[in-house]
Amino acid sequence: MYDFDYLRASSVTEAVAAVGGTDNGRFLAGGMTLVPALKQRLASPSLLVDLRDIEHLRGLTIDGTSLDVGAMTTHAAVEESVEVGRAVPVLAALAATIGDPQVRNRGTIGGSIANNDPAADYPAAALGLGATIITDRRGITSDTFFAGMFDTALQPNELIIAVNFPIPHRAGYAKFRQPASRYALVAVLVACTSAGVRVAVTGASPCVFRHIAMEEALEENFSPRALNNIDIDAAELISDMHGSSAYRAHLVRVLAQRAVAAAR
Amino acid sequence: MIAVEMTVNGQPAAANVEARTLLVDFLRDHLKLTGTHRGCDTSQCGACVVHLDGRSIKACTLLAVQASGSKVLTIEGVAPGTTLHPLQEALREHHGLQCGFCTPWVVMSALDLLQRRPDPTEQQIRDWLEGNLCRCTGYSGITRAIATAAATGTTRSDNS
Numbered sequence: 001m002y003d004f005d006y007l008r009a010s011s012v013t014e015a016v017a018a019v020g021g022t023d024n025g026r027f028l029a030g031g032m033t034l035v036p037a038l039k040q041r042l043a044s045p046s047l048l049v050d051l052r053d054i055e056h057l058r059g060l061t062i063d064g065t066s067l068d069v070g071a072m073t074t075h076a077a078v079e080e081s082v083e084v085g086r087a088v089p090v091l092a093a094l095a096a097t098i099g100d101p102q103v104r105n106r107g108t109i110g111g112s113i114a115n116n117d118p119a120a121d122y123p124a125a126a127l128g129l130g131a132t133i134i135t136d137r138r139g140i141t142s143d144t145f146f147a148g149m150f151d152t153a154l155q156p157n158e159l160i161i162a163v164n165f166p167i168p169h170r171a172g173y174a175k176f177r178q179p180a181s182r183y184a185l186v187a188v189l190v191a192c193t194s195a196g197v198r199v200a201v202t203g204a205s206p207c208v209f210r211h212i213a214m215e216e217a218l219e220e221n222f223s224p225r226a227l228n229n230i231d232i233d234a235a236e237l238i239s240d241m242h243g244s245s246a247y248r249a250h251l252v253r254v255l256a257q258r259a260v261a262a263a264r
Numbered sequence: 265m266i267a268v269e270m271t272v273n274g275q276p277a278a279a280n281v282e283a284r285t286l287l288v289d290f291l292r293d294h295l296k297l298t299g300t301h302r303g304c305d306t307s308q309c310g311a312c313v314v315h316l317d318g319r320s321i322k323a324c325t326l327l328a329v330q331a332s333g334s335k336v337l338t339i340e341g342v343a344p345g346t347t348l349h350p351l352q353e354a355l356r357e358h359h360g361l362q363c364g365f366c367t368p369w370v371v372m373s374a375l376d377l378l379q380r381r382p383d384p385t386e387q388q389i390r391d392w393l394e395g396n397l398c399r400c401t402g403y404s405g406i407t408r409a410i411a412t413a414a415a416t417g418t419t420r421s422d423n424s
């Protein structure tokens with residue numbers, strides 16, 4: 001790991017200005033992705049701006065129609081929240097599948113969404129539930145936020161403040177874990193929202209995506225059977241040592257059906 | 265160099281370190297608390313688990329400076345003196361260790377579980393052990409030991 005300067009910001013303004021004042025400064029949240037990247041010299045920022053003391057970035061707020069999750073809220077806090085369990089149970093269940101207990105004690109939703117790992121869980125939640133990503137300067141809909149592999153609509157020093165999830169009528173998540181990394185080999189989130197049925201797939205391709213044909217079929221008939229004859233195009237999917245694209249295509253359908261069956 | 269100060273096992277600890285110093289190295293090299301191990305160094309094995317402000321974390325994936333201002337509890341602080349903690353006692357009783365390399369994480373991780381779920385089911389214990397590797401004794405003895413410690417109900421650690 002190359003050395004770097006470290007700043008612990010006490011406000012959003014200070015954090016954004018500090019990263020903006022460098023060529024390659026980075027925000028530091030839980031560090032569960034960034035610290036391993038530093039160790040492998042995949043990243044060598046001149047400055048790390050630690051967000052841990054910015055109170056404004058923490059916490060869960062629920063009103064009648066939506067749930068706001070502060071960027072620095074840990075996976076464990078979402079998993080354990082009684083309010084989240086009641087309002088958006090799928091989110092608490094999804095958080096509980098991430099990594100292991102120690103990763104969940106540190107990793108944050110803001111870090112996960114900003115990183116947009118192709119196999120990460122929260123991008124499926126944000127896209128599937130139709131969330132809005134609130135930053136220091138604007139709100140970005142999830143439909144335009146996830147731009148590509150490890151790529152998002154964020155500008156270099158743009159800070160995620162919170163993720164706003166509209167509360168779905170019901171939703172389910174089914175994940176097939178890659179047992180060594182515990183990331184998703186494939187996972188699917190299915191939601192009945194006031195804007196219609198949404199289906200988000202992670203792990204299967206370089207970036208989380210919506211499956212429109214499955215959405216249309218479930219709009220007609222919200223049952224696992226409705227997906228029996230949907231064509232999943234393997235050509236668009238990842239092939240690697242853990243699974244071929246044909247295997248992933250099969251998983252996409254099976255997991256979507258399980259997610260429908262699990263929806264509540 | 266950057267100044268870090270934290271409370272480790274109830275004692276103040278301060279030093280000037282490089283910003284890139286990992287917490288596991290700060291504990292082992294600066295404070296000579298070598299009960300916290302460095303196994304994989306890639307956040308996979310759990311050998312480096314300590315408590316940070318009461319929650320278990322992997323000290324190989326945290327910068328020492330990130331822990332500045334916090335309370336850290338390591339295996340050395342669990343049962344100071346010569347009396348074993350009930351969880352350590354249960355591990356001995358149920359053959360929950362053989363080579364002992366992973367034992368510090370077993371204790372630190374399980375204490376976090378028992379603080380949150382004083383009465384876990386066997387499945388909850390097994391799920392919790394994910395991300396924490398033991399390569400010789402296996403998990404059956406470890407699982408039984410944690411269940412036994414839970415049953416005695418005296419598993420809270422003081423410093424966390």
Ligand SMILES: Cc1cc2nc3c(=O)[nH]c(=O)nc-3n(C[C@H](O)[C@H](O)[C@H](O)COP(=O)(O)OP(=O)(O)OC[C@H]3O[C@@H](n4cnc5c(N)ncnc54)[C@H](O)[C@@H]3O)c2cc1C
Nearest residue numbers: 029030031032033034099107108110111120121160182183
């Ligand atoms: C062993 C292991 C297993 C894991 N398993 C899974 C898994 O099963 N599923 C899964 O989804 N993830 C998994 N993860 C990743 C984990 O969820 C990370 O917590 C997450 O990807 C990044 O969050 P973080 O808070 O640690 O971010 P950091 O590592 O601190 O930051 C990650 C990136 O996001 C940027 N960033 C952080 N916060 C913000 C913000 N508020 N605004 C803008 N940019 C920001 C940083 O600059 C950095 O580029 C695993 C990690 C490990 C080590």
Ligand code: FES
Nearest residue numbers: 303304305310324
């Ligand atoms: S040494 Fe930290 S998890 Fe293996």
